[in-house]
Amino acid sequence: MASLLLDHVLQYITLTTEEQAYFMSLLKRRTLKKRQFLVQAGEPSKYDSFVIRGCLRATYTRPDGQEYIVQFAIEGWWIGDVDSFLTGEPATYNVEALEDCELLQLDYPSLEELFKVVPQFERYFRLIFQRSFVHLQRRVLAGLSQTAEERYLEFARQYPEILRRVPQYHVAAYLGITPEFLSQLRQRLSTRKS
């Protein structure tokens, strides 16, 4: 449903029917097959994308080839390389579909026009970024203060849906540990409970 995004927006701001229609008219629908890239590191990312269906990951690849997952996104999340989207600089991250996806995309000119025509959207995005800010601060803190085991349990509690849908080595790349070590952790956890 295209209305997943509209519902999301209406949780934060109130819009007239025309404003809603105008907003929807700025969006471009896009589908991605599993393994397709939405954003390629090194090239500018023109769009910010809202996930209607599917699952993606934003990754950073070190010069030595090691990959780290900065963010997952499933239905109801925005994803993209925010910095590149806003500044026009080449993207730092890759964004890749982990399943077949359906997205709604907004390009930067449309967004700025939207802000002019319906200033309420400044508020919507302020609120979205505020939430993300709080959330990221918690994630930083988790990285500082918790062991890999605690972080894994927290992740499993907070995102059971993602845990179910993505391979385990992606979870490891999100938590900042090796797949081997995550496997060991899970082993220990399951024997400890029984």
Place this chain on the structure above:
Amino acid sequence: MASLLLDHVLQYITLTTEEQAYFMSLLKRRTLKKRQFLVQAGEPSKYDSFVIRGCLRATYTRPDGQEYIVQFAIEGWWIGDVDSFLTGEPATYNVEALEDCELLQLDYPSLEELFKVVPQFERYFRLIFQRSFVHLQRRVLAGLSQTAEERYLEFARQYPEILRRVPQYHVAAYLGITPEFLSQLRQRLSTRKS
């Protein structure tokens, strides 16, 4: 100077003289002595604060007493427990002055009024949170992909001013390592260069 904040705002949005005056009229000046708390974990944080002079840290204290630094703030930075400020929930973090400080504070009702009277401020804070978002994503990534040594060098490069002004064990608490280990790192780094 009170105008440090105004300059900051005017980098992002344009305001008439009256709007500027109105904005300034909503702010409360506050001074803190070194070691005084701006926010106490457990109690609601009513204000968001902009640093005119001084240096502060936002910390999370684990049940076992271990402290971690979520954010430093010096002149030109906003600081507070954003979540508590917005939701009215008890704060998670402590915010403490590391030097004598001079702040400009905005309470939640004033902020909402400001948004009504000068909607441009939605944009200002959206931009501020966007920047913070990009910045925090980088910090998360650093935690995932870099060793303590790399993170320390990066911190020293990015925030030489803070490095100069705060005791070393605070830097350790920001990087998520022990003061002993940071000392060892610095030892190694200095002998390696010479």
Place this chain on the structure above:
DNA sequence: CGTCTATTTGAATGTACTCAAAAGCGGTGG
């Protein structure tokens, strides 16, 4: 000065990593 706090040094320990190899699992073609 003397006291309190911050930093350094060192030994023993633990958490997580690397490398290597085996086992499991899912799809695909014969």
Place this chain on the structure above:
DNA sequence: CCACCGCTTTTGAGTACATTCAAATAGACG
């Protein structure tokens, strides 16, 4: 329907990075 192939997860041994605990130094401030 089975056999094989590629990809993911598991298992294990050896290692490295970072911690804990203890004690010695060094700095800062009254």
